[in-house]
Amino acid sequence: MSLFLYNEYDSQYNWLPQDGVVNYYGKLFSEEESNTFFEELWHTIDWRNDEAMMFGKKIITKRKVAWYGDSPFRYTYSKVTKEALPWTPELLTLKNRIETATGETFNSCLLNLYHSGDEGMAWHSDDEIDLKRNGAIGSITFGAERKFAFKHKHTDQKVEMLLEHGSLLVMKDTTQTFWLHRLPPTKKVKKPRINLTFRTIENQRF
Numbered sequence: 001m002s003l004f005l006y007n008e009y010d011s012q013y014n015w016l017p018q019d020g021v022v023n024y025y026g027k028l029f030s031e032e033e034s035n036t037f038f039e040e041l042w043h044t045i046d047w048r049n050d051e052a053m054m055f056g057k058k059i060i061t062k063r064k065v066a067w068y069g070d071s072p073f074r075y076t077y078s079k080v081t082k083e084a085l086p087w088t089p090e091l092l093t094l095k096n097r098i099e100t101a102t103g104e105t106f107n108s109c110l111l112n113l114y115h116s117g118d119e120g121m122a123w124h125s126d127d128e129i130d131l132k133r134n135g136a137i138g139s140i141t142f143g144a145e146r147k148f149a150f151k152h153k154h155t156d157q158k159v160e161m162l163l164e165h166g167s168l169l170v171m172k173d174t175t176q177t178f179w180l181h182r183l184p185p186t187k188k189v190k191k192p193r194i195n196l197t198f199r200t201i202e203n204q205r206f
């Protein structure tokens with residue numbers, strides 16, 4: 001008899017057929033814990049509308065974002081530079097939980113708040129210059145369950161999965177070099193979702 005939460009997912013299974021590693025841990029947090037984290041993050045995180053450059057113009061996205069870390073790292077994302085805020089107690093708890101689960105370490109976290117299925121994230125890879133090369137990215141979901149997809153940059157192969165309330169997804173090795181990922185918008189989802197992507201920043205020039 002295991003004392004751990006029942007979980008149907010094998011976290012060692014690689015969802016990518018080649019050129020990278022994606023592990024899905026399923027629900028790492030219980031329903032009750034996940035509901036509490038959702039509420040706490042909703043109220044305590046310094047959510048801001050994201051600014052991005054598109055066709056040379058600054059646009060404001062409906063999705064909200066926030067950026068936290070060990071030190072005031074500067075992070076350039078969609079050609080806009082932000083400075084990390086100091087960890088909140090909830091973020092440190094989550095960081096510790098996923099470091100224990102994965103055996104990886106993280107020094108920063110980018111958070112996304114999608115108000116409904118109308119909001120998503122287009123195809124991209126997290127290969128910014130300041131991110132540790134081939135480092136692990138730990139992605140937690142609280143709130144609405146959403147589809148998540150990968151597309152190989154050369155072969156167009158696709159992999160789709162569901163990200164559940166309280167779940168953890170890890171992308172590592174050469175995943176960002178060879179694969180794009182996205183959160184497709186959907187009319188079916190009316191509820192909000194909070195996503196946290198824990199990352200490792202390296203080579204900062206202060």
Ligand SMILES: O=C(O)CCC(=O)C(=O)O
Binds near residue numbers: 126148197
């Ligand atoms: O919301 C998600 O699950 C993914 C977010 C993402 O890909 C990112 O922040 O780079």
Ligand SMILES: [Fe+2]
Binds near residue numbers: 124125126
């Ligand atoms: Fe991403």
